[in-house]
Amino acid sequence: MTNTAEQKPAAAPRRLDPEDAQHALAAVQECLRRQMLVESLVHRQEQGDAKATLVEDLVHRQHEAELKALVDDLHPADIAFILESLPKEERQTVWNLVSAEHDADVLLEVEDWVRESLIEAMDRQDLVAATGNMDADELADLAPDLPPDVVAEVQKGLTEEERAQLLEAMGYPEDSVGAIMDFEMVRVREDVTLEVVLRYLRRLHELPDHTDQIFVVDRQDKLQGVLPISVLLVSEPDSEVHSVMNTDFLALNPLDSDADAAGAFERYDLVSAPVVDDQSRLIGRVTIADVVDVMREDSQEQALSRAGLQEEDIFAPMVKALRNRAPWLLFNICTAATASFVASQFEDTVSHIVVLAFLMSIVAGIGGNSGNQTMTMIIRALAMGRITPRNLWQLVKREMMVTLMVGLCGSLMAALFAWIISRSIWVAIVMMAAMICNMLVGAGIGVLVPMLRSRFGKDPAIGSSVLLTFATDSLGFFIFLGLATVFLL
Amino acid sequence: MTNTAEQKPAAAPRRLDPEDAQHALAAVQECLRRQMLVESLVHRQEQGDAKATLVEDLVHRQHEAELKALVDDLHPADIAFILESLPKEERQTVWNLVSAEHDADVLLEVEDWVRESLIEAMDRQDLVAATGNMDADELADLAPDLPPDVVAEVQKGLTEEERAQLLEAMGYPEDSVGAIMDFEMVRVREDVTLEVVLRYLRRLHELPDHTDQIFVVDRQDKLQGVLPISVLLVSEPDSEVHSVMNTDFLALNPLDSDADAAGAFERYDLVSAPVVDDQSRLIGRVTIADVVDVMREDSQEQALSRAGLQEEDIFAPMVKALRNRAPWLLFNICTAATASFVASQFEDTVSHIVVLAFLMSIVAGIGGNSGNQTMTMIIRALAMGRITPRNLWQLVKREMMVTLMVGLCGSLMAALFAWIISRSIWVAIVMMAAMICNMLVGAGIGVLVPMLRSRFGKDPAIGSSVLLTFATDSLGFFIFLGLATVFLL
Numbered sequence: 001m002t003n004t005a006e007q008k009p010a011a012a013p014r015r016l017d018p019e020d021a022q023h024a025l026a027a028v029q030e031c032l033r034r035q036m037l038v039e040s041l042v043h044r045q046e047q048g049d050a051k052a053t054l055v056e057d058l059v060h061r062q063h064e065a066e067l068k069a070l071v072d073d074l075h076p077a078d079i080a081f082i083l084e085s086l087p088k089e090e091r092q093t094v095w096n097l098v099s100a101e102h103d104a105d106v107l108l109e110v111e112d113w114v115r116e117s118l119i120e121a122m123d124r125q126d127l128v129a130a131t132g133n134m135d136a137d138e139l140a141d142l143a144p145d146l147p148p149d150v151v152a153e154v155q156k157g158l159t160e161e162e163r164a165q166l167l168e169a170m171g172y173p174e175d176s177v178g179a180i181m182d183f184e185m186v187r188v189r190e191d192v193t194l195e196v197v198l199r200y201l202r203r204l205h206e207l208p209d210h211t212d213q214i215f216v217v218d219r220q221d222k223l224q225g226v227l228p229i230s231v232l233l234v235s236e237p238d239s240e241v242h243s244v245m246n247t248d249f250l251a252l253n254p255l256d257s258d259a260d261a262a263g264a265f266e267r268y269d270l271v272s273a274p275v276v277d278d279q280s281r282l283i284g285r286v287t288i289a290d291v292v293d294v295m296r297e298d299s300q301e302q303a304l305s306r307a308g309l310q311e312e313d314i315f316a317p318m319v320k321a322l323r324n325r326a327p328w329l330l331f332n333i334c335t336a337a338t339a340s341f342v343a344s345q346f347e348d349t350v351s352h353i354v355v356l357a358f359l360m361s362i363v364a365g366i367g368g369n370s371g372n373q374t375m376t377m378i379i380r381a382l383a384m385g386r387i388t389p390r391n392l393w394q395l396v397k398r399e400m401m402v403t404l405m406v407g408l409c410g411s412l413m414a415a416l417f418a419w420i421i422s423r424s425i426w427v428a429i430v431m432m433a434a435m436i437c438n439m440l441v442g443a444g445i446g447v448l449v450p451m452l453r454s455r456f457g458k459d460p461a462i463g464s465s466v467l468l469t470f471a472t473d474s475l476g477f478f479i480f481l482g483l484a485t486v487f488l489l
Numbered sequence: 490m491t492n493t494a495e496q497k498p499a500a501a502p503r504r505l506d507p508e509d510a511q512h513a514l515a516a517v518q519e520c521l522r523r524q525m526l527v528e529s530l531v532h533r534q535e536q537g538d539a540k541a542t543l544v545e546d547l548v549h550r551q552h553e554a555e556l557k558a559l560v561d562d563l564h565p566a567d568i569a570f571i572l573e574s575l576p577k578e579e580r581q582t583v584w585n586l587v588s589a590e591h592d593a594d595v596l597l598e599v600e601d602w603v604r605e606s607l608i609e610a611m612d613r614q615d616l617v618a619a620t621g622n623m624d625a626d627e628l629a630d631l632a633p634d635l636p637p638d639v640v641a642e643v644q645k646g647l648t649e650e651e652r653a654q655l656l657e658a659m660g661y662p663e664d665s666v667g668a669i670m671d672f673e674m675v676r677v678r679e680d681v682t683l684e685v686v687l688r689y690l691r692r693l694h695e696l697p698d699h700t701d702q703i704f705v706v707d708r709q710d711k712l713q714g715v716l717p718i719s720v721l722l723v724s725e726p727d728s729e730v731h732s733v734m735n736t737d738f739l740a741l742n743p744l745d746s747d748a749d750a751a752g753a754f755e756r757y758d759l760v761s762a763p764v765v766d767d768q769s770r771l772i773g774r775v776t777i778a779d780v781v782d783v784m785r786e787d788s789q790e791q792a793l794s795r796a797g798l799q800e801e802d803i804f805a806p807m808v809k810a811l812r813n814r815a816p817w818l819l820f821n822i823c824t825a826a827t828a829s830f831v832a833s834q835f836e837d838t839v840s841h842i843v844v845l846a847f848l849m850s851i852v853a854g855i856g857g858n859s860g861n862q863t864m865t866m867i868i869r870a871l872a873m874g875r876i877t878p879r880n881l882w883q884l885v886k887r888e889m890m891v892t893l894m895v896g897l898c899g900s901l902m903a904a905l906f907a908w909i910i911s912r913s914i915w916v917a918i919v920m921m922a923a924m925i926c927n928m929l930v931g932a933g934i935g936v937l938v939p940m941l942r943s944r945f946g947k948d949p950a951i952g953s954s955v956l957l958t959f960a961t962d963s964l965g966f967f968i969f970l971g972l973a974t975v976f977l978l
Contacts, residue, residue: 021756022874029879077756085875087883207719210760212701229718230696266785267510267566269778271699271760288777289758296755299788300869307865314870314884321891325862329899332858336851337906344847344910357846358833362825369821373814376796381803385511386574390518394576395803402810410818417826421833
């Protein structure tokens with residue numbers, strides 16, 4: 001978004017559309033497709049003569065120019081989106097056309113699983129050029145993916161202070177505030193007037209992105225307060241900073257979790273927040289842009305982990321995809337086999353009353369579904385911080401009661417079905433009893449497992465659902481076939 | 490966050506902590522618990538005499554004062570969080586203690602399912618007082634929950650313009666940009682100098698929240714460009730607006746979906762964006778605070794809907810909870826019964842080889858798990874806008890190949906298990922074949938269902954997983970028992 005107004009003050013504003021990126025992706029794909037079509041056409045003629053090569057070359061160059069024009073016109077974030085959405089080969093074609101000045105921004109915007117392949121395709125010189133002008137915190141994000149000699153080369157170009165910042169940023173654990181903070185802050189002293197602050201800002205020529213507040217520090221760099229830009233703009237220029245600054249503000253610690261920080265940004269509607277160390281010295285800043293990324297990543301991770309997946313390039317090579325998916329499925333086969341082994345202990349019962357074989361999967365399945373509802377509620381309440389030791393017991397009682405009530409209705413339906421296919425009132429009664437029991441088992445597991453996992457500092461969501469299914473399957477079979485063995489044989 | 494610095498310029502800054510809300514919740518709960526303890530103690534003595542009543546009254550008042558002090562000190566967002574986390578009775582106790590000046594903010598912050606009960610507890614006068622000073626867009630959010638006579642009363646106090654805004658805001662569909670936009674904008678003309686703009690801002694005394702840019706409009710209110718505050722601050726005061734404004738900016742349409750808008754905010758790191766009508770007249774503004782709420786709500790809705798739930802008050806009355814959960818479970822019982830009915834058609838086969846009864850649930854379950862992985866990938870790619878007609882076929886081929894490979898490994902394990910419990914090489918072979926087939930069924934459904942749902946404009950996530958389980962269960966039973974009938978009998 002550059003300033004193009006100077007030459008044409010009456011020009012109509014160019015409206016960016018929220019769906020720009022998708023349209024651009026379609027255009028790039030169309031361009032790539034045409035290029036491939038022509039190439040394959042020329043190849044198919046299989047004439048070794050110079051003319052065909054010439055034509056091919058010409059057409060190729062024309063398409064390349066067209067593609068380049070398309071890509072050059074895009075925001076780096078949109079280029080990143082397109083690169084992520086293309087198969088590897090086409091991705092490289094497009095990446096080679098991105099002009100060098102955008103390299104750095106695109107590298108910072110793309111998701112981790114694409115960045116690797118982009119960096120591989122760049123030579124050392126391009127990499128040094130692209131990363132040479134990055135801020136310390138940006139460099140820290142990229143450093144793990146860069147060849148060590150490039151990092152060393154770029155470090156040489158940093159000031160003492162930047163090098164210290166780089167080291168600091170790389171030292172914080174992954175999901176901490178320290179890992180997402182940047183170092184671009186405007187600091188002022190509290191005893192100057194706003195007039196002076198305004199002059200100082202004008203001399204900076206450019207403010208850091210998302211500067212909605214200026215940090216007021218003392219000589220030791222201790223944070224004394226914050227001066228919102230909106231206050232700066234509406235206050236009298238001869239007021240002193242300390243008379244208009246806020247001393248009630250949210251300050252983060254670099255070791256706070258990024259999810260907690262995101263919660264605070266959401267609750268207090270923040271755009272930026274200072275990060276201070278234990279001596280309340282200002283060491284960095286977190287902006288809403290970082291927080292939005294954290295929120296998006298967390299919700300994606302959650303959705304994926306529920307299916308036992310990690311972030312995957314939709315065009316990743318087969319081997320990678322296998323490594324991503326197989327462990328979860330193999331694990332599920334083991335738990336399913338265990339449950340089926342439990343059931344097989346009742347072979348006698350089932351061979352006497354075959355219809356039990358068809359009913360037992362209903363008991364197991366509905367127990368799992370019902371437990372999943374309870375678990376979803378509990379995981380959500382845990383994530384929001386709503387569960388305290390004091391209301392836990394109330395919650396458990398409530399979940400059990402709700403499950404019992406739903407179980408009564410549901411098991412009546414299931415019993416009716418059991419009676420229809422077995423014509424035995426006793427099978428129906430066993431079905432009903434087993435189903436209610438197994439739903440209560442599901443509710444119990446649905447409360448217990450996330451609570452225990454969160455008590456021991458693990459993410460309550462991941463893995464809980466496997467345990468739940470395992471329990472409701474095995475116990476569902478056991479309860480149903482057990483009751484049948486006792487009462488029906 | 491008020492300015493308290495004027496009197497005590499050297500005061501240590503009060504550090505807000507991201508976990509403040511949780512701590513406050515625990516404190517409020519503790520206070521409520523002590524109050525209840527004392528009350529029940531006094532009650533238990535069952536002395537009708539005046540002294541006991543007096544003591545009770547005193548203690549009660551003391552606790553109330555303590556609670557009030559606690560609550561008054563909190564940010565409205567934290568009060569909202571606490572109200573959401575308490576059972577209904579305690580919620581009302583705390584709500585009655587919230588000072589009237591915070592009523593409006595808290596009402597706007599709490600989730601829909603709590604707001605209703607809070608409004609019920611307020612009398613007409615309090616409601617009019619609380620909503621009287623709201624902006625048109627805030628009032629529009631609340632209006633559906635308010636008694637009609639209160640809305641009518643408050644409308645009388647609005648200006649002509651505000652009333653028009655209220656009507657406009659209430660007219661937009663729920664998930665549109667129009668429903669989240671506000672009307673607090675600073676507008677300037679392009680032919681004035683920055684000096685004039687700065688003077689104009691100072692006269693406003695207060696800027697709207699999240700003002701990171703000023704909108705440049707012409708006489709017809711058509712948006713000509715945007716003037717970022719950071720540009721305003723660093724440019725020479727005698728420059729004219731049109732020479733420094735951006736004409737490349739994102740403008741939203743009120744009918745754009747709020748999720749698309751959120752995507753754009755995320756991609757372009759925006760803090761606010763103008764909303765214009767089809768004649769590019771400026772009609773409103775969306776801020777990052779609204780967008781963050783949209784993102785959080787969407788991810789919550791997704792997590793809940795996957796378990797067949799809607800947003801539920803964790804202390805909702807039993808009847809409400811039943812209405813929320815029963816339909817999904819009853820529906821699942823129907824699909825499970827159908828699958829089991831399919832299986833029961835093979836009663837003969839199963840009664841001959843009972844071990845099939847224990848193996849068939851593995852085939853069904855793993856097909857579901859594997860299909861769920863594919864479906865999760867596809868839903869995610871759809872949500873990101875990565876799927877275009879051109880790469881759809883590549884994706885389908887890839888998913889099928891990955892599934893086939895995982896299926897080969899997995900089915901070997903399953904076949905081994907089948908051989909162990911049946912000691913029949915033929916049962917093992919049937920198991921292997923059925924499992925691979927059913928996993929391919931799962932992958933097919935996992936691609937098709939979300940694609941079709943999204944093609945017909947429905948949310949691809951909701952309902953897809955029921956259909957998937959239904960298909961992999963029924964077809965899993967059918968394929969496995971069918972193969973067994975053909976090859977084993």
